[in-house]
Amino acid sequence: MAGSSELYSPFLSDALVILGAAGIVIPVFSRFRITPVIGFILVGLLVGPFGLGRHVFDYPWLSYITITDPGGLDVFAEFGIILLLFSIGLELSFDRLWQMRRLVFGLGSLELIVTGGAMTFILAAIGQRFDGALALGLALALSSTALVLKITNTSTPVGRAALAMLLFEDIALVPIIFLLGALAPNAAGGVGDLLNTLLLGAGVILGLLVVGRFGLPRLFAQAARTKSPELFLAASLLVVIVASLATAAVGLSPIVGALIAGLLIAETEYHSEVEQITEPFKGLALGVFLITIGMSIDLRVVAQNIVPIVTATVGIIALKAAVTGMLLRLMGARRGTATETGILMSSPSETTLIVLTAATGAELIQPGTAQFWQIVTAIGLTVTPLLALAGRSMGRRVDGVEAPTAAEEAATGRAVVVGFGRVGRLVADMLEHHGKPYVAVDSDADLVSEGRRQGYSVAFGDAARGNALVALGADKASAVILTMDEPVSAQRLVRKLHAQFPDMPIIARARDASHAAELYRAGATLAVPEALESSLQLSEAVLVNLGVPMGPVIASIHEKRDELRDLIMEEGGLAERPRLRSASLKERMG
DSSP, X not given: OHXXXXXXXXXHHHHHHHHHHHHHHHHHHHHTXXXXXXXXXXXXXXXXXXXXGGGTTTOGGGGGSSOSOGGGGHHHHHHHHHHHHHHHHHHOOHHHHXXXXXXXXXXXXXXXXXXXXXXXHHHHHTTOOHHHHXXXXXXXXXXXXXXXXXXXXXXXXXXXXXXXXHHHHHHHHHHXXXXXXXXXXXXXXHHHHHHHHHHHHHHXXXXXXXXXXXXXXXXXXXXXXXXXXXXXXXHHHHHHHHHHHHHHHTTSOHHHHHHHHHHHHHTSTTHHHHXXXXXXXXXXXXXXXXXXXXXXOOHHHHHHTHHHHHHHHXXXXXXHHHHHHHHHHHTTOOHXXXXXXXXXXXXXXXXXXXXXXXXXXXXXXXXXXXHHHHHHHHHXXXXXXXXXXXXXXXXXXXXXXOOOOHHHHHHTOOEEEEOOSHHHHHHHHHHHHTTOOXXXXXXOHHHHHHHHHTTOOEEEOOTTSTTHHHHTTGGGOXXXXXXXXXXXXXXXXXXXXXXXXXXXXEEEEEXXXXXXXXXXXXXXXXXXXHHHHHHHHHHHHHHHXXXXXXXXXXXXXXHHHHHHHHHHHHHTTOTTSOOOOHHHHHHHTO
């Protein structure tokens, strides 16, 4: 019995609760097409110290299904935010960030200054001391990076505007905390410390840029050559942790280092694989962060102060939505974009809690005041997904347009070529010759590096694992073309793609007629047997050489190809399945 009690620990108990919550929340909420964000927050509310944890002493068995050490989760929650900023960097590039500079330093700075100033004025007017009002105004002006970027798509106008403001807020976090320290009654050397930190931070960032630019491609190339997903994952986590620790060591936020690490990897051909392989860790760590938000809500305190809490929450959301929307309109955004972005950015942030803690430590606000605004912040974070839905609906209503259909979105996508050997390269050449956008993916690091040097759009990734193809945009692709010479892998991948995207054209390379029949059964739209195609090409060459005009030859070759395809499908038991002729395939590909 002693041995079993030694094996049990609060840490293991908390880990089981978190993993159990993830196993329940994610599939259940996904089944009803509701973001898991709300589910994790509700789980935190239920199993935290103000939920079932309140009754552990009366019912000891509750310790097995509650969080016994809430403070122990903080490091995992912070790691989730770090991985989120890392993934944001992977979606960006230095070119794209430079193109966004007007939004980041123009819109972002205006949004923070105007919103923070308006809140400071209102709080000072209702009796809060000015330095405390300034601390609260800046804290509440911040918006949630963790939730907003989880909800929105950064390739849309709304996503780009939100990303720009959030990036500036993350950059401004360190100066804000130093400012609060300088305003403290017992402050000493605030401005000097800030300048020193900024100089050291600039040096560290420059060092990361130089080392990353020349070292990361070599590091990931070596990891890719091993064909070991574990080593690739280890290299990815090593990069983000080292970069975060480097910026944290000089007083900057670790999320700055994570963002830079993502930007550097985004410049390499391995960014899609890194994004895909770190996705589960980011999701779980973000789940922990959301659980900690739920645990901070004390429903008894909320019930006792329901009117002021609801008033404060609604007031902050309304003020931030109005200010952000107005600034976007002044900068030329459409009314619908301004409306949706304003509502999306209207709730407080996880970094609001950090600033509130710093303001309390600097004695600018009282602990009771901080607790009140922490509850308001937690409630605001909880309703953020609902605000996103409301903003999307109101934005469309303001513009008077409907959302694009899935077919319309897919029509604008690019083709995804799986495999970049001899056949994949030829397919890419033909797509490029006819002006069709594409991206190729291969798990051979040397093939990928050579292709990128020659100007091809090719990324490193293992298409058979996880959601690597989704990360490359397969969910919105015009078609997926499988060119690898691995029959079993091709069948499995066709089956997986057809299950995920039943309307997606899937064109697959087959070895022979029997393999083509298997691919059709797996869900391929079109299977091209190499043996039959070589026979048709040989027949075409013979007929042209014998003097038959090219037009009739090509027509007869197409007829024979369709006839052979019908025979293959009949032999595979798919006689009733609608055929996709060469002409209709051409139409779907544009």
